[in-house]
Amino acid sequence: xxxxxxxxxxxxxxxxxxxxxxxxxxxxxxxxxxxxxxxxxxxxxxxxxxxxxxxxxxxxxxxxxxxxxxxxxxxxxxxxxxxxxxxxxxxxxxxxxxxxxxxxxxxxxxxxxxxxxxxxxxxxxxxxxxxxxxxxxxxxxxxxxxxxxxxxxxxxxxxxxxxxxxxxxxxxxxxxxxxxxxxxxxxxxxxxxxxxxxxxxxxxxxxxxxxxxxxxxxxxxxxxxxxxxxxxxxxxxxxxxxxxxxxxxxxxxxxxxxxxxxxxxxxxxxxxxxxxxxxxxxxxxx
Numbered sequence: 001x002x003x004x005x006x007x008x009x010x011x012x013x014x015x016x017x018x019x020x021x022x023x024x025x026x027x028x029x030x031x032x033x034x035x036x037x038x039x040x041x042x043x044x045x046x047x048x049x050x051x052x053x054x055x056x057x058x059x060x061x062x063x064x065x066x067x068x069x070x071x072x073x074x075x076x077x078x079x080x081x082x083x084x085x086x087x088x089x090x091x092x093x094x095x096x097x098x099x100x101x102x103x104x105x106x107x108x109x110x111x112x113x114x115x116x117x118x119x120x121x122x123x124x125x126x127x128x129x130x131x132x133x134x135x136x137x138x139x140x141x142x143x144x145x146x147x148x149x150x151x152x153x154x155x156x157x158x159x160x161x162x163x164x165x166x167x168x169x170x171x172x173x174x175x176x177x178x179x180x181x182x183x184x185x186x187x188x189x190x191x192x193x194x195x196x197x198x199x200x201x202x203x204x205x206x207x208x209x210x211x212x213x214x215x216x217x218x219x220x221x222x223x224x225x226x227x228x229x230x231x232x233x234x235x236x237x238x239x240x241x242x243x244x245x246x247x248x249x250x251x252x253x254x255x256x257x258x259x260x261x262x263x264x265x266x267x268x269x270x271x272x273x274x275x276x277x278x279x280x281x282x283x284x285x286x
Contacts, residue, residue: 001061004029004075007049008056009036010219014068015056017175021072021168023212025082069101072168085165096161100152100169108148109176111141116179119187120227138191145195148173153197158204166208174205178217181224184231 006022006029008015022029034040034055041053050057050066057066060078065071076087088094114137118130155162159170177198180188192199206213 005032005059006030006056007032007034007046007058009034009041010216011036011223012055013175013179014172016178016216016220017172018056018058018068018071018075019216020175020209020212021075021086021171023216024209025075025079025086027075027079069104069168069172072172076168083165085163085167086171087168093161097167097169100160100167101172103147103152104169104173104176107140108144108173111137111139111144112176112179113137115141116182120183141191145192145198148201149195149197153201159201166205170201170205171209174202177202178220181220182227185228 004022004027006018008019008031010016010019010033019031021027034046036055040046041055046057047053049059049064052066054066056068056071057064058071058074059065060074063074065074073087076082087097115134118134118137122129152160157164159166160173161167161169163170177192180191183191
């Protein structure tokens with residue numbers, strides 16, 4: 001059938017879930033980087049793999065498959081030696097995992113993605129921060145976290161649906177929540193700290209999938225540090241005696257590309273539009 005090819009950008013949460021699953025399951029695969037920041041997802045070659053031009057996608061023999069949950073289910077079913085807890089053969093257990101994954105996209109993903117964009121990343125997209133949209137997204141996010149806490153994590157198993165080991169749903173949804181790492185730490189703590197089961201579940205999934213979890217998320221941790229540095233320098237600029245834009249801001253260009261199955265954060269030089277936003281802010285202070 002040929003070696004599995006996984007097309008991914010590691011700044012995409014669903015891409016990370018697929019990569020972690022392949023690594024922890026010992027699947028022999030080739031990771032093919034699709035650099036969203038360079039528009040590689042729009043190339044003719046990738047469009048042949050996925051006409052929707054989204055990551056992740058896979059090619060396995062003659063099969064071309066996209067949508068991360070479909071990919072995860074296929075991998076768990078098509079390869080031998082996959083631990084049963086990821087996608088159990090027992091039908092009632094499997095059905096529960098499917099139900100959580102179906103719930104994920106219209107609830108947790110919807111709230112988390114839109115909250116991060118409208119509180120943190122809109123300026124990098126050339127848009128204004130939208131407090132109203134952020135409030136609406138926060139309501140969806142908090143409602144989703146409460147559902148996780150009270151329903152999906154209702155039990156002593158430590159994982160979704162009272163599982164004692166992680167499933168595909170656990171991996172996919174924890175990777176989703178990892179995007180909150182780019183928020184201001186106080187805001188992230190405000191959102192997550194009331195949900196003790198959720199916090200423990202995130203750590204349980206991280207521990208169960210390490211060292212692969214940390215290795216695949218390393219690019220996100222680097223981006224988080226750059227955000228923290230940028231926030232600190234912005235605070236200094238606002239309180240300092242000069243209105244001059246700090247020419248030595250650490251390089252960072254943040255682009256989140258939102259679609260049904262990807263949210264991408266890429267690094268580069270400080271966007272020109274971000275420089276213009278900063279300059280406009282100083283001009284208003286004069």
